[in-house]
Amino acid sequence: MKRIILGSVCLSIAALASCGDSAPKDDAAPAAGIVSAEGDFATNLQTALIEAVSGSTVELPEGHFQLETGLSLDVNGITLIGAGSDKTILDFSGQTGAGEGLLVTSDDVTLAEFSIRDTKGDGIKSKGADRITYRDLIVEWSGDPDESNGAYGVYPVESRDVLIERVVVRGASDAGIYVGQSKNIIVRNSVAEYNVAGIEIENSMNADVYGNIAQHNTGGILVFDLPDLPQTGxxxxxxxxxxxxxxxxxxxxxxxxxxxxxxxGTGVIIMANRNVHVFSNNFSNNRSAHILMTAYPEPFSDETYNPVPRDVVLVGNSYSGGGGDPQGMLQPIAEAMGGILPEIVSDGVVAWEGGSVPTTNISIQEDESVGFIDLGIGKYPADPASIAPSNQRPDAAPAEQPLAVVLPQDEK
Incomplete structure (x- = not known):
């Protein structure tokens, strides 16, 4: 992957929001002042984060700063803001440990207007951080895609009320923008590119993902539910x-x-999740399939876990190109069917081993010109002799669409 310079980032963001917009600042909040760039900047910054008072703003100066160790923030109500995502760059290419660049474990935090580069681990991670906002950030890894890159770019987990907006992430070896085991989430007007997964919502409830560009990833947007985690369903x-x-x-x-x-070459993947609505998106030139719906394929011990996607609604999307060069697990399936897959692919799994057959309730309300295939796998572990592909769309009434997500920090 070649690094895309700021001008390209601005062109991508221009379709979403102004590249030069600044994150709003609360004039009434106490200020912690600008972190000094004199002397040991990393020590100055970490000290400022430790000594910050709830409600204060820690300001980062303009500059390109080399850091060797990760940063942490555990004070509630802090705004950490730079001079601009193209002006304040925290460079972790010389990081000695394997941790994240910044770890946040406090509530009511806003992170805005700076860049993080080349962390050994995740870019920015927040855990148990309610009402957190990621805004006008760039998190990236230099060079071509590499498995040694950090797993996640922006990584909030186990949180309520998560807002991610106007964020650019590239190069993550797992997911660029990942929200896991959380509730009430908005990911909007952001760019995820050259990651394995562009945007991933995992084991989470009530998420709105809109106005984003997911391009040049392995998979564009993933909605997963995995077993044996503290929060499933x-x-x-x-x-x-x-x-x-x-x-x-x-x-x-x-x-x-x-x-x-x-x-x-996959646009959207929905795995083992419930009540997922995909509408009014533009899908183009995803070489394997634009939309893939699949059950969780591995053995699991969680008796409460449902491995099958259900109550999925696809409506009003536009599709062009794609499906002509399926990869990975889809490649042999496509070869058996003439080498091309349609826009929408379902694995057709409705049960696991001896488990009961759940109601999948998949509703496809796309134009009749939009292709669909049910691979007819039936159950996992798969029995090749019983696989029965079909182009017949499922006949299901669409599940009711969830209400729009409203976040308290988004109302200020």
């Missing part, structure tokens, strides 16, 4: 008004990673 995600295009980057995830099985 992900549901109620709306994916709309996104540009999901040219997601044909080779899969460079480390072996054993769950996204290592994502076929290069």
């Amino acid at each position: 992900g549901h109620s995600t709306r994916i709309f008004n996104n540009q999901i295009i040219d997601n044909n980057t080779r899969n460079f995830a480390p072996a054993g990673n769950i996204v290592a099985g994502v076929p290069s």
Whole structure:
């Protein structure tokens, strides 16, 4: 992957929001002042984050700063803001540990207007950080896609009320923008490119993903629910008004990673999640399939886990190109069917081993010109002798669409 200079970032963001917009500042909040660039900048910054008072703003100066160790923030109500995502650059290429660039474990935090580069681990991680906002940030890894890159770019987990907007992430060896085991989420007007997964919503409830550009990833947008985690039963995600295009980057995830099985060239993948609505998106030139619906394929011990996608609604999307060069697990299937897959692909799994057959309730309300195939796998573990592909669309009434997500920090 070649680094895309700021001008290209601005061109991408221009379709979403002004590249020069600044994150709003609360004039009434106490200020911690600008972190000094004199002396040891990393020590100055970490000290400022430790000594900050709730409600204060920690300002980063303009400059390109080399840091060797990760940063942490555990004070509630802090705004950490730079001089601009192109002006304040925190460079971790010389990082000695394997951790994230910045770890946030406090509530009511806003991160805005700076860049993080080349961390050994994740770019920015927040855990148990309610009402967190990521705004006008760039998180990236230099060079070509590489499994040694950090796993996640922007990585909030186990949180409520997560807002991610006007963020650019590229080069993550797992997911560029990832939200896991969380509730009430908005990901909007952001760019995810050259990652394995562009945007991923995992084991989470009530998410709106809209106005984004997911391009040049292995898979554009993923909505997963995985077993044996503290929070399962992900549901109620709306994916709309996104540009999901040219997601044909080779899969460079480390072996054993769950996204290592994502076929290069997939636009949206829905796995084992419930009440997912995909509408008014533009899909273009995703070489394997624009939309893939699949059950979780591995053994699991969680008795409460449902491995099958259900209550999925696809409506009003536009599709062009794609499906002509299926990769990964889809390649042998496509070869048996003439080498080309239609826009929408379902694995057709409705049960696991001896489990009961759930109601999948998949509703496809696209124009009749939009192709569909049910691979007819039936159950996992798969029995090749019983596979029965079909182009017959499922006959299901669409599940009711979830309400729009409203976040308290978005109302200020």
